Amino acid sequence: MSAPLIEMRGITKSFGAVKANEAVDLSVAPGEILGLLGENGAGKTTLMNVLFGAYAPDAGEILVEGRPVAIHNSADALAAGIGMVHQHFHLAPRLTVLENLLIGIPGKSGRIDRAGGLARLKEIGRQHGLSLDPNLPVSALSVGEQQRLEIIKALFRGARLLILDEPTAVLAPSEVDGLFAALRSMAAQGLGIIFISHKLNEVRALTHRCVVLRLGKVAGRVDQPAQTTSAEMAKLMCGHEIVPPTREASTPGASVLALDNISTSGHAGTPLRDVSLSVRSGEILGIAGVSGNGQRALADVISGMLAPRAGAMTIAGKAVEQFSPRELQALGLGRIPEDRMTTGLVTNLPLADSMVLPRIGTEAFSRKGLLNPGAIRAFAEAQIRAYDIRCPGPMTRAGALSGGNLQKALLARELAFDPKVLIVSQPTRGLDIGAARFIHEKFLAMRARGCGIIVIGEDLEELLMLSDRIAVMYEGRIAGTVSGADATVARLGLMMTGAEGHA
C-alpha cells in the first residue's frame, strides 16, 4: 500500500503508576480499515485520545502523511484530517442536523453559511450513501442516525482518517450492516478508518488489518482478519484461551415471574401492548428485538420504574401492587439496569454506597435510621473479593471503575440477596470477552440454583447461547416465542422485522 496516512510511533502514556500505553506503533494507509482490538483497560481509548489530542503522550510521535505533527487538542486533530466518532455522541439535541454540522464552522461575514452547508451535506450523502434530513432536530433522530450524523460531521470537517470508538455497541444488528456499507464505501474512496471494537466477528468481517492491545502494549498484529479465527484473536486479547461456558440441561420449575396482558402509556419509548409472558424457576428467557420496540418499557415495568396502565404482574405467585422498586425487591426480584452509569450507580460516591443502595434501609446495613458503616464496608469488601472487582477498595469512586467491573458490582449487589427472579438489560454491552464470559457464567450458575432470569438484549449470539426460550418483541408486543433449541439468528432476525407471527 501507499505511504501511511497516519503513523503513531512509540506512543507511551502513563497515568500515575499505570502505563496506559507503552511504546505503541500503529499506522493506517489511505483506503485501509484498521481494527483496534483489546479488552477494556487495554489502552485503546487512551491511544485514540492521544491521536485526537485529548491527552499529550509522555513519549512518541505522530506523523501525518510522513510529517511529524503536534496535536494538542481536537482542533489540531481536525486540522490534521483526523475525525473521531466517540461512543457518547457530542450533539446539541435541540438543534437541527444542519445546525449541528455548522457548529464551530466560520461563516461568511458573521453569518452562518446554510446554503454552503446544505450543499456539502448533499455531496457527502451522495459520495458515501450517508443521508439525513438536514432540518430534523437531533432529538428526533434514532441512535443510529445520530451516529451517522457524527460521521458526517467528521467528513464535513475534512477528516481523512476516521476513528470510531465501539460504534456498534449502540446499534441494532440491522443498523450495523448499514454502518459497515458506509465505512467500506468511505475506505474505497481513500479514507483511512480505525475501528475500535471487541466484537471479533465484526472486526473479522470489516477490517483489513488489526492491531491487538493488551495491558497497554501491542500484543499482536493480524494481517488477514477474515482468515483468522475468533479464537485466535481472543487469545491475543486475553493472553489465554477462551472457552465458551457450557449450559447444563435443566428442568424449569414453577413460574417465578408472570406478566398478564400488561399495557403501558406515558413512557418515552414504545409502549407495551398486551404483553404476557412468564419465566419459570431455573429458566433463562431471552427477549430479542430491534432496539426501540418496547424493550425499555418492559424492563421499566418489571424493575418497578413504570407502573403499567393495565394488566397484572406476579412474582413467585404474589401479585405486584405498587410497582415500586422497593416492593419488587421485597418480593425477591433482582434487577440490573441497562444503563450502568446513570441508572445503576452513583459515580461520584464510593463504590460501597452504590453496592448497598437498594437495601440501605434494611437490617443488613442500618438500624433505626442509623447506618452501619462497618457492615456496609464489610459487605462491599466481601463482594469485591468474591467477584474479583478490580478497584483499590470499597471507598473508590464508583465512576473510576471500568465497565466490566461496574457490571460485576451491580451483579454482586443483586445476587448477594439470592433473588428468585432476575431482570437484566444488555448485560454485556460494552464489556470485553473476559468480563462478558464472567457475567454469562454467573447467569448460568444462578439458573442452576433455580433463579428465573430474563435477559433483554440485542446481541443475538448471546441470547442464543444463554436462553432456554427467546421471545421476540415487535412494536410493543410479543411477536412470538421460540425455544432455544429451535432458534437461529436467521429465524429471530425474521421475527424481529414482524414478518413471522406466533411460532
Next chain:
Amino acid sequence: MFRLEARTSTPAWFNLALPLIAIAATLILCSGLIAVAGAGVVEAYGVMLSASLGDSYAITETLVRAAPMIFTGLAVAIAFRAKFWNIGAEGQLLAGAVASCFVGAIPMPGYLAMLLMALVGAAAGALVALVPATLRVKFKVDDVVSSLLLNSVIYYALMALIEGPWKDTFSGYPISPPIEDSANFPVLVEGTRLHLGVIVALVAAPLCWFLIARTTLGFRIRVTGENPEAARYGGINVRRVLLSTALLSGALAGLAGVGEVGGVHFQVMSDISPGYGYSGIVVAMLARLNPLGVVPAAIFLAAVMTGAEAMSRATGVPAFLSDVIQGTALLAMLVALLFTAYRVRRVGALS
C-alpha cells in the same frame, strides 16, 4: 502553553488545601483595592486580624457574628448535598426571626420561651423552604429562582409588619416590640455578647455532619443529590427526600434568625440580617458542603466582617471591602473546585 486535563483521582490533602488557597487568592486580589483606597495593605489586613481575632473580646464578637452564618451555612450545605438549590436561607432566617419574636414577646418562664422560640423559629424557616421544594417536586419550578425570589416576599412582609401592626407607637421607629427579658438568651461570658445560641450553632455542625454521614436519611440525601435516577432505581423516594431536605435546611436557617432575636437584638428590625442568608452560600461552598467545614468558614467570614469595620475606622478603607472579600472568596472557591476534577498540565513541545 497550559491546558486542563481530567483527573483520575483527587489527593486527600486537596480538600483542606483548596479553601485555604482560595482565601489566600482572595486576600491577594483584594489587596489591590486597599492600595487604591490609599492604605497600606499589610497594615489594613493587620488591623482586620487584630480587631477580629486579636483578643478574647474580639474573638467573642467574631463568634457572635459567625453563629448565624454557621446556621445558614449548614442550611445551604445540606440543601446543596441533595441538589436542592436553596438560595432562600435569607428569607428563612427572617421568617425564623419574626416567628421567634412573636413567641418571645409572650410572658412565660424563660427556659420555656427559649425552647418555644427555637421550635417555632425553626418551623417557620422550614415552612418557607417547603414552598420552593414543593413547587419543584410538583410542578418542576426552578428552585434557584423561586427560593431566591421568596426572599424578597418575606423581607417585604417583615417590613409591612414592622411598619404596620408592630410599629413602635411611642417612638415611631419601624421596629418590633422587644421580647421578654426572661426570654433573652443567657450570656456565657460576663462583659461580652457571647450567648447560648453560639454554643447551639457550634453543636449543630457536628450533628449535621452525623446526619449526613451516618444516617439513612443522610445517605438518601447524598445519593439523591448525586444521581436522582439511580436513587429512584434503588428504591429511594426522591420527592420525599427533597422535601425532607428542604424542611431541614429551612429549619437550620430559621434557627439563625432565632439566635439573632434571642441573643443579639431582642427584637426584629429591617436590618436584622446583613445578608447572613447569602453569606451562608459562601460559607457552604468554602466548606465544600461539609458541615464540619462550615464552622471555620463561617468564622473566617465573620472575622472579615468585624475586622473590616475596624479597618475602616483605622485606615479609611471603606467597610464595603468586607462584601468584596466575600464575593471574591466565593468566586475563588468556585475556581478552586475546578481543580478537584482537573489538573493543569504544561503542554510543551512533544519530545
